[in-house]
Amino acid sequence: MSEQPDLPADVALMWGLRAVSKRGPKPSLTVEDIVRAAIEIADAEGLAAVSMARVAERLGNSTMALYRHVKSKDDLLVVMQDAALERPRPMPDGVDWRTALVFWADGVMTAVRKHRWYSKLAISGPPAGPNNLAWFDAALGALDGTGLSEESKVGVVMGLMTYIQGQMRLSLDLAAAYADHPDTFSRYGATLARVIDPREYPALAQVLAAGVFEEPTTFDDSDDTDFDFGLQLYLDGVERFIERVCQDK
CATH class of the missing domain: 1.10.10.60 (Homeodomain-like)
Structure with missing residues (x-):
């Protein structure tokens, strides 16, 4: 051809x-x-x-x-x-849009983790290859039946892509940095405690006082705790947006 x-x-x-x-x-x-x-x-x-x-x-x-x-x-x-990136697995049958997007997001992270170098590639434009577009199509399809316009569906999926790309790159970079310099991470709380002035950084001082950084910090890019927390926050916003759109119709 x-x-x-x-x-x-x-x-x-x-x-x-x-x-x-x-x-x-x-x-x-x-x-x-x-x-x-x-x-x-x-x-x-x-x-x-x-x-x-x-x-x-x-x-x-x-x-x-x-x-x-x-x-x-x-x-x-x-x-x-x-x-x-390979092709996405078929969506489970009979699930709602939120469950489908969680399944989709987890699938993206699983695919990317097979190739740790993926996060080092520059993003040169919107998805245009057959595999990337298959993922794009699957996420858009998950929003069918929500009442969103096609333009809004694209906005939701692009926002989700932005979150996943950022979290994926951050987690892989931090895991690599931890492997090279674990002491920098394990002493993070103690280091901050020595330099933070509560008068200049009051909110951060409260975090330290609450003991958030007392436990040694480690990074494992297979731990999805932070990823799942941020994903649910994003989807909470999408859910509220869908409710508002439906109310306005």
Whole structure:
């Protein structure tokens, strides 16, 4: 299938619509082969280890052979970002919108945790790849029957995506920092107690006085306590918004 002239190059690549040069011998590689090898390298060694040369070496091909399919490392990272997310599991039958969105959000976090490098990829635009759009579609579908307009559904889902992306990146970064410098975290409460002046930081002083930071702080990116707390707060707001919309109709 030929590339559509008005389709952005990275979108065409993610959807398998980029034309491959017909010059030379018939290519033995596919974009899927290249992306799979790049993800394997990133999973094993981190995102910094991914290069066109390393992927070519892993596949037993020349770097130039890769360029027939993927024009640059930037393009490769775009496709990796979509491919790594995989497709969402089907929503459970007969659940309400809130249960469905919790299921959806947990699914996103589970998918991302399989590839710890995912949080290091820059967000270059709205979802456009087949896997990302499958997740987008599933979340929008969870809001069917709520009475929200299509525009409001998009706003709710984009807000939820923003929360998940922020929490995911924060938790993975903090877990990595904790692994490198656990003492910084375990002494956090004692450190604050030495520098906080209650007259300048009264609210924070109250937190310290309540003993919130007395227990040594640890970080495990598989612990969903903070994620679940924030998710429920967000969904509380969505629920109130839906009630208000329904009252106004």
